[in-house]
Amino acid sequence: MRADGVFGLVRRASSEAPGASWTPALLVLPALLVIAGLLVAPLVHLLGFSFHRAVPGRMALEPGLTLVNYARLVTDGYYLGIMGRTVALSLIATLVCLIMGFPLAYFLWRAPVRWKGVFTLLVVAPLLISIVVRSYGWMVILGDSGVFNGLLIWIGLIDEPVEIMFTTTAVLIGLVHVQFAFMVLSILAALERIDPSLIEAAATLGATRLRAALEIVAPLALPGIVAGTTLVFSLCMTAFVTPTLMGGSGTRVMTTLVYHQFVTVFNWPLGAAVAALLFVLCLGIVFAFMRTVGRSARRMEA
Amino acid sequence: MRRLFHLAVGGIFLFMLGPLLVVVAVSFNGGNVTVFPPRDVSMRWYASALANRAFVSAVINSVALGATAAMLATCVGVAAALAIDRWRFPGRDALQSILLSPLVVPGVVIGIALLVSLTSVGLRDSASRLVIAHLLICFPYSVRTVLASLARIEPSLAEAAVTLGAAPRQVFWNVTLPLIRPGIAAGAIFAFVISLDNVPISIFLIDAHTATLPIAIMSYLEYNFDPSVAALSSMLILAACLLALLLERVFGLRRVLGF
Numbered sequence: 001m002r003a004d005g006v007f008g009l010v011r012r013a014s015s016e017a018p019g020a021s022w023t024p025a026l027l028v029l030p031a032l033l034v035i036a037g038l039l040v041a042p043l044v045h046l047l048g049f050s051f052h053r054a055v056p057g058r059m060a061l062e063p064g065l066t067l068v069n070y071a072r073l074v075t076d077g078y079y080l081g082i083m084g085r086t087v088a089l090s091l092i093a094t095l096v097c098l099i100m101g102f103p104l105a106y107f108l109w110r111a112p113v114r115w116k117g118v119f120t121l122l123v124v125a126p127l128l129i130s131i132v133v134r135s136y137g138w139m140v141i142l143g144d145s146g147v148f149n150g151l152l153i154w155i156g157l158i159d160e161p162v163e164i165m166f167t168t169t170a171v172l173i174g175l176v177h178v179q180f181a182f183m184v185l186s187i188l189a190a191l192e193r194i195d196p197s198l199i200e201a202a203a204t205l206g207a208t209r210l211r212a213a214l215e216i217v218a219p220l221a222l223p224g225i226v227a228g229t230t231l232v233f234s235l236c237m238t239a240f241v242t243p244t245l246m247g248g249s250g251t252r253v254m255t256t257l258v259y260h261q262f263v264t265v266f267n268w269p270l271g272a273a274v275a276a277l278l279f280v281l282c283l284g285i286v287f288a289f290m291r292t293v294g295r296s297a298r299r300m301e302a
Numbered sequence: 303m304r305r306l307f308h309l310a311v312g313g314i315f316l317f318m319l320g321p322l323l324v325v326v327a328v329s330f331n332g333g334n335v336t337v338f339p340p341r342d343v344s345m346r347w348y349a350s351a352l353a354n355r356a357f358v359s360a361v362i363n364s365v366a367l368g369a370t371a372a373m374l375a376t377c378v379g380v381a382a383a384l385a386i387d388r389w390r391f392p393g394r395d396a397l398q399s400i401l402l403s404p405l406v407v408p409g410v411v412i413g414i415a416l417l418v419s420l421t422s423v424g425l426r427d428s429a430s431r432l433v434i435a436h437l438l439i440c441f442p443y444s445v446r447t448v449l450a451s452l453a454r455i456e457p458s459l460a461e462a463a464v465t466l467g468a469a470p471r472q473v474f475w476n477v478t479l480p481l482i483r484p485g486i487a488a489g490a491i492f493a494f495v496i497s498l499d500n501v502p503i504s505i506f507l508i509d510a511h512t513a514t515l516p517i518a519i520m521s522y523l524e525y526n527f528d529p530s531v532a533a534l535s536s537m538l539i540l541a542a543c544l545l546a547l548l549l550e551r552v553f554g555l556r557r558v559l560g561f
Contacts, residue, residue: 024385031382031401031441038438041406042415049418084357100314107311124555125316125546130499132516133535136523137321140328140532149323180318210303238408240502245520255410255502262414262506272418275411282408 051274061269069273079257083277086253087285089168093175094183097232098225100176101183105224106213108184109191118186123181135174135245142170142246166248174242179235183228190224191217193199226293230286237282254278308449322539329532345535359511360518367429367514368497371436376490378437379444381481386445387452398449402442409502412439417506428509435507436497444489446560447553451485452478488553495545524548 052061053068073079108120126134141147142164149161164170194217202212218225240255247253252260254274261271332344351357382401386394404412416435423432453477463473501516508517515538519531549555 024388027381027385027442028389028397028401029320031445034378034438035400035403038416038434039407039412042419043407043411045419045422046411046415066502076447096486100317103307104314107307121550121555122315124427124559125543126322127559128495128542128546128549129322129539130516130535130542132499132501132519133322133325133538136519136531136535137325139523139527140324141304141321143468143527177317177321185556189561208303234406234408238502240410240505241516241520245523255408258410258414259505261480268414268418272510275408275414278408279411 016038046272047276049269050276052269054267054269056122069109069270070277072270073273073277079274082252082257083254083281085168085251086237086255086278089172089175089253090233091180093236094229094233095178096172096176097183098229101187101228102178102218102221102225105187105221106217107189108197123184127181131178131241131243135242136176138170138174138177138246139165142173165246166251168247168251169246170246171243171251171253174246175236175239178239178242179232182235183232186228186231187221187224190221190227196221222293226290230289233289234282234286237278237285253280325532326536326539328529329536331529331532334345334528347529348537349532350528351530351537354522354530356513356518356522357515357530360513360515363512364498364515367432367436367517368494370433371440372490372493372499374433374437375440376444376486377494379441379489380492382441382447383445383448383452386449398445401445404438405442409439409500413506414501416503420507428512431507432504432512432514435503436500439503440493440496441499443492443558444486447485447489447492447558448482450557451482455481488549488558491545491549491552492558493541513539 019274047060050069051065051067053064054060055062071173073083097256098242104123108116108123111119141148143149143165144161144165145260146161146165148164151157164173198216198220199212202216203209237254239253240259243251243256246260247256247294255278258271258274258278261267261274330345330346332342386398386401390399412435414452416431416438420426420431420434425434459477460473460480463477468476473484474517499516500514501520504514505517508514513521521535523531546555549558
């Protein structure tokens with residue numbers, strides 16, 4: 001354990017100085033105040049908001065607690081549809097990220113040392129580019145007069161441009177593009193803990209590369225796969241820019257519904273209820289997923 | 303089989319980098335509409351982007367906000383990381399999770415929670431609201447990079463300093479601080495990037511004068527689709543690449559991201 005760092009030594013060296021033990025508390029205090037005042041209190045306040053009824057036409061709340069907002073969300077087909085779409089889109093995007101992410105992580109892991117840094121940087125660096133810019137790139141590619149349609153028409157495959165922008169497919173492509181690197185990095189981190197000579201051993205014993213990758217490496221990389229899957233799933237559930245820019249009013253998801261309720265319709269309590277459900281749904285699914293996968297992983301080890 | 307694998311990897315790289323390359327190509331377009339490949343080459347859309355008052359004021363807003371938030375976040379984050387590093391009782395791991403918790407709450411949820419709360423306490427100044435919100439989402443990155451730096455310090459270094467008669471204060475200023483400086487710098491740079499890119503929180507807290515750059519681009523795209531956005535985006539891509547190289551040199555980009 002590394003608890004005895006520099007400060008441990010310093011503390012021991014200056015143990016006669018009274019009151020020294022208060023220093024860490026004072027140092028961490030500003031951060032804790034930020035969390036308490038700017039995160040916990042506002043979240044509690046927001047949750048309270050969701051249990052009130054909005055006064056129609058005015059930005060005010062009716063007194064008295066009510067479950068009417070939540071009741072509306074879980075009974076009205078419109079809202080249920082949005083929640084279903086959000087979860088379905090996130091699941092599919094995560095699956096696509098996994099299918100594309102594992103081979104790429106494997107490639108980076110096996111790449112010659114000289115090239116590994118460059119290739120990894122090519123995967124990671126786009127994370128620093130604004131999501132708005134990356135979504136704009138897809139708008140240029142997928143638009144009616146975009147690269148993709150232009151190419152298909154030029155080949156002669158189609159006569160009229162295919163409508164992709166502002167559909168669920170566009171949102172899906174955008175989500176995969178934005179979150180993909182997180183999947184690769186999670187799996188790569190797990191792969192780097194595996195001894196590469198295992199693959200050589202498998203080859204010596206007559207396994208093909210594909211078989212070694214799927215039957216030996218993939219199970220050992222499971223912790224990274226689980227971490228990447230949960231991370232990407234929750235990032236997709238809470239993505240805002242991609243569905244706003246690449247989707248339309250027919251592809252509304254929970255985050256854009258919150259925005260719509262707060263900024264366009266001014267029904268703050270309903271928006272707060274959607275936000276609370278989003279947060280709970282996200283945490284709940286992630287928690288359930290980790291439990292199931294954790295259990296099956298333990299069964300595999302046994 | 304092997305060739306197939308490399309083909310797939312090439313395809314994935316094309317998928318990742320294609321949209322960015324297309325943006326850069328389109329930005330040199332000479333015509334009036336966004337087409338790829340560009341018909342004739344010109345820098346006119348760069349001039350047009352730089353002459354757009356909404357874009358210019360958004361850049362100024364974003365840089366000012368990012369710098370302020372990164373500076374405050376670094377102060378708060380470094381102090382907290384130092385405290386965690388010397389913490390002795392069992393709550394240490396819990397404390398660390400609490401300090402990183404702003405990273406797991408959805409941005410939209412933080413945005414409206416702050417909108418509702420700051421409105422109810424009467425804080426209406428949009429610039430202050432933005433600084434407060436960005437401090438909250440930026441400081442965990444500083445905590446993370448500084449903790450990573452502290453964990454790599456060889457304990458024998460401080461030991462040697464103490465043996466040589468250094469006071470705790472001297473050990474901190476002359477040994478510990480210089481060693482964690484790359485972590486502090488990386489945390490500050492990354493905090494700036496996070497602030498610059500944020501949309502889901504800022505969008506609830508801006509007013510007509512405080513729109514940040516990504517939000518200005520989004521609202522421009524709502525009614526326009528000319529290549530001036532491509533020109534502006536290309537400049538942002540260039541800036542992001544430079545920042546990525548800087549972070550890679552100073553600290554390692556993967557470590558900054560926590561992988």
